Structures are given as structure tokens and as C-alpha cells.
Amino acid sequence: MRSVPPSEAAYDELRLRQWSRGAARSAGIDRRDLLRLLAAASAAGPLAGLAASAYAAPAAGAPSAPSAPGIVKPLPPEVFTVRGTNAETNFAALRRTGLLTPADRFFVRNHTVTPRIDAAAWRLNVWGGGLTGPAVEFTYDELRALPAVARTAFVECAGNARSFYATQQNQQVSGTAWTLGAIGTARWRGARLSDVLRRAGIGRDAVDVLPRGLDDEVVSDGIRLGRVRRPLPVAKALDDVLLAYEMNGRPLPPDHGHPVRLIVPSWVGIANIKWVGDIEVSAEPLVSPWNTVLYRLFGAGYPPEGSAPLTRQTLKSAFEVAPGASFPAGRRQVLTGRSWSGGAPVRTVEVSTDGGVRWRRARLRDRPRSGSWVRWSADWVPGAPGPAVLLARATDRTGRTQPEAAVHNTQGYLFDAVVRHEVRVV
Ligand SMILES: Nc1nc2c(c(=O)[nH]1)N[C@H]1C(S)=C(S)[C@@H](COP(=O)(O)O)O[C@H]1N2
Numbered sequence: 075m076r077s078v079p080p081s082e083a084a085y086d087e088l089r090l091r092q093w094s095r096g097a098a099r100s101a102g103i104d105r106r107d108l109l110r111l112l113a114a115a116s117a118a119g120p121l122a123g124l125a126a127s128a129y130a131a132p133a134a135g136a137p138s139a140p141s142a143p144g145i146v147k148p149l150p151p152e153v154f155t156v157r158g159t160n161a162e163t164n165f166a167a168l169r170r171t172g173l174l175t176p177a178d179r180f181f182v183r184n185h186t187v188t189p190r191i192d193a194a195a196w197r198l199n200v201w202g203g204g205l206t207g208p209a210v211e212f213t214y215d216e217l218r219a220l221p222a223v224a225r226t227a228f229v230e231c232a233g234n235a236r237s238f239y240a241t242q243q244n245q246q247v248s249g250t251a252w253t254l255g256a257i258g259t260a261r262w263r264g265a266r267l268s269d270v271l272r273r274a275g276i277g278r279d280a281v282d283v284l285p286r287g288l289d290d291e292v293v294s295d296g297i298r299l300g301r302v303r304r305p306l307p308v309a310k311a312l313d314d315v316l317l318a319y320e321m322n323g324r325p326l327p328p329d330h331g332h333p334v335r336l337i338v339p340s341w342v343g344i345a346n347i348k349w350v351g352d353i354e355v356s357a358e359p360l361v362s363p364w365n366t367v368l369y370r371l372f373g374a375g376y377p378p379e380g381s382a383p384l385t386r387q388t389l390k391s392a393f394e395v396a397p398g399a400s401f402p403a404g405r406r407q408v409l410t411g412r413s414w415s416g417g418a419p420v421r422t423v424e425v426s427t428d429g430g431v432r433w434r435r436a437r438l439r440d441r442p443r444s445g446s447w448v449r450w451s452a453d454w455v456p457g458a459p460g461p462a463v464l465l466a467r468a469t470d471r472t473g474r475t476q477p478e479a480a481v482h483n484t485q486g487y488l489f490d491a492v493v494r495h496e497v498r499v500v
């Protein structure tokens with residue numbers, strides 16, 4: 075038996091303590107720079123792009139599709155809301171899609187720009203002191219020749235729904251002002267990361283693996299963070315992580331990591347490194363900006379040095395209805411939506427159409443599974459004309475229910491509260 079940490083939470087607490095003592099190695103960034111960023115992370119900054127309203131609908135007759143610098147695929151405004159270098163999926167655009175999100179509707183989160191990588195020239199270099207021998211390289215064909223596994227999994231940004239800290243709770247947070255559409259679910263196919271690590275000769279003393287993207291280096295507040303990378307504990311890396319080369323039965327599109335990305339089921343989006351080029355296997359604990367100053371919780375409810383690094387996503391629900399949509403009074407509607415959880419699978423979903431006074435069960439359209447979402451529907455006969463508020467609230471198999479308010483953190487991660495969806499009866 076290899077000695078792996080007993081649980082994800084225990085692992086993260088240990089790693090965090092090691093880092094604050096200076097016992098974890100800072101991979102590719104100066105330790106003082108990280109400490110400077112840490113000071114900034116514990117204060118809330120401005121919410122990017124929350125100009126007038128998180129609900130700003132595209133103007134009627136908008137002249138041309140907005141574009142995000144560096145995203146390759148088209149971003150029709152009825153499908154996407156562009157936010158800086160990112161594109162959020164409008165939830166209403168999922169109404170007629172199935173369980174799987176088509177690649178042309180899947181949100182994009184890019185720290186910089188989508189690189190164009192030729193699969194034939196691509197190599198995956200696995201290296202580091204946690205291997206029993208020298209570095210090992212895999213070509214695209216070699217990766218495809220390994221046993222293939224397929225898995226349905228969502229990828230969701232840890233900051234999904236962040237804007238509701240501001241609009242619903244009147245709290246300041248920093249980062250991209252996502253509403254609920256920084257999530258998509260796809261069928262991913264690829265090699266097991268564990269097969270690749272074993273073939274590369276992972277040793278018994280390996281503790282962390284650090285996959286790194288081939289996209290440009292990230293610069294934040296004048297500090298070079300280096301290329302996108304986040305340490306993954308060996309226990310998770312050897313569990314259910316994929317090196318995916320297919321999304322919904324086709325080769326990965328450029329924006330989603332072509333030719334190969336990580337899929338880390340149920341974990342924060344940042345763990346799912348796109349355009350992976352190398353993986354360090356380390357016998358010492360590793361840190362990078364993405365598990366120290368970023369993707370941890372800072373704020374009044376957390377210790378001064380922040381929470382443990384984030385692992386699993388939280389519980390959320392969304393209507394497949396445009397914000398501010400109108401419904402004719404007295405005519406029966408079928409409201410549809412989706413709920414998901416990074417923890418235990420969803421057990422029930424309740425819907426309210428009167429702002430939370432009365433609740434009723436929604437009909438689940440899929441068998442709830444961990445790491446995926448479940449579609450649901452509920453009938454509604456809108457009453458008198460005027461504003462109305464739709465609410466959806468999920469409960470998971472452990473009995474955990476979405477709360478009325480989310481606990482604030484400065485970077486607005488893991489919003490889990492029930493979202494007030496304003497519509498109009500006409
Ligand atoms: N190399 C690399 N991997 C990355 C990112 C990135 O900018 N570069 N963004 C991460 C973040 S924050 C998220 S939420 C997901 C988004 O995946 P998607 O763009 O395929 O939806 O990719 C992750 N992997």
C-alpha cells in the first residue's frame with residue numbers, strides 16, 4: 075500500500091500548514107510574490123464587468139456578435155455573454171439541449187487566450203522527483219492507445235454565480251461577474267491519469283502531481299504567475315481523473331483544451347487543466363498561485379491565512395429561463411432547469427413561483443449521479459400581471475439543502491444560496 079492521505083480535506087489542511095511554515099515548495103513563482111498576492115486576496119476587490127446589472131440583456135438589434143479576445147469558436151449573443159476573456163453560457167440557451175452540453179454552447183474560461191496546438195506535434199512530458207526513473211514522454215497516439223474510459227462530468231468554475239454575492243447579498247467580491255452559466259456537462263473520453271502515472275513510474279513517495287497548461291503565462295497585478303497549473307493530491311490523481319481527448323464523441327475543440335485536458339470530476343473548474351503539456355510528479359508538497367492565493371476562501375468567516383484549498387464544487391440550481399422573461403397570465407407553463415452538486419448527488423429539487431412563500435417538488439428528468447447535473451421541470455400557471463420571482467432549491471442525498479444566503483468570501487467562490495430569478499407576468 076502506498077501511503078496516501080486519508081481524505082481530501084485532511085490532505086488540504088496538511089498542505090496548507092506546510093505552505094505557511096515554508097515546508098512546501100513553491101513551483102515556478104517566488105515565495106515573496108505569493109505572500110504579496112495573499113495579502114491582496116484577503117481583501118475584496120472590484121467585480122469585473124458588473125457594470126450596470128449582472129442581468130444586462132443584449133440590446134435589441136445589437137449590431138454584431140460580441141467577441142472575447144482569444145476565444146476561437148463563435149459566441150452568438152443568444153447563447154453566450156462575454157465577460158473579458160471568458161464566455162458564459164446563457165441558461166435559457168440550454169432549454170432544448172439534452173443532458174450533455176454541445177461544445178458550441180459550453181462556457182469558456184480562459185486566463186489568457188486559446189492556443190492552437192497540433193496534436194501530431196504535441197507531447198505530454200511526465201517528470202519529477204516523485205518518479206522512480208527519468209522523465210517519460212507520451213505522444214497523442216500513445217495516449218490514445220492506452221485503455222480508453224468515458225465519463226459524463228460537469229466542468230464548473232469555482233466562481234460560478236459569484237455576481238449574486240453582490241446583487242443578492244450586497245457584498246463585495248472580486249473576479250469575473252458570472253451569473254449561473256459558468257458550467258457545462260459533457261461526455262469526456264480519454265486515458266486514465268493513473269495509467270499514465272503508473273506507466274511513467276510513479277514512486278511510493280509521490281505526494282503531488284502538477285499538470286501545467288501550454289497556454290501563455292498569466293500576469294496578475296504585475297506579478298508573473300507563470301503558466302496555469304494547480305497541484306493535485308496523488309490520492310485524487312490516481313482515483314477518477316482523466317486525460318481527455320474527446321468531448322461528446324469528437325476531438326476536443328481548441329477552446330476546451332485541444333488536444334488533451336484534465337477532467338477532475340466534481341472538483342473546481344481550475345483543476346481541469348486544458349492544453350496540458352507536462353505533469354510534474356513530486357515527492358515534496360507543491361504550491362502554485364492556484365492553490366494558495368487563488369481558489370481558497372478568505373473573509374470574515376475564515377482564518378486569516380484562508381481556508382484549505384478548494385476541492386469539490388457546491389450545490390446549485392438554475393432555471394432555463396432568460397432573466398426578466400415575460401409569461402402570459404393564466405396560461406400553463408412548463409418551467410425547466412437543472413441542479414447539480416460536487417458532493418453527494420441531488421436528491422430532490424423544489425420550486426417556488428411566489429418568491430419563496432410556497433414550495434413544490436419539481437419532477438426530476440434524469441437519474442441523479444455524482445459529478446453530473448439533473449434536469450427537472452415544474453408546471454406553473456402565472457397569476458395576475460406584474461413582477462414574479464422564481465426560486466429553485468436542491469437538496470442532496472446527505473440532506474444538505476441550498477441555503478437562503480451564502481457565506482461571503484472575498485473572491486466570491488462556491489456561491490450555493492438559492493438564486494432569485496426575476497420574471498414578469500403580462
Ligand atoms: N491551461 C488552462 N487550463 C484551464 C484554464 C486556463 O485558463 N488555462 N482555466 C481553468 C478554469 S478557471 C476553468 S473554470 C476551466 C474551464 O473550462 P472550459 O473553458 O473548457 O469551460 O478550465 C480550467 N483549465
Ligand SMILES: [Mo]
Pocket residue numbers: 183230231232233343344
Ligand atoms: Mo474557473
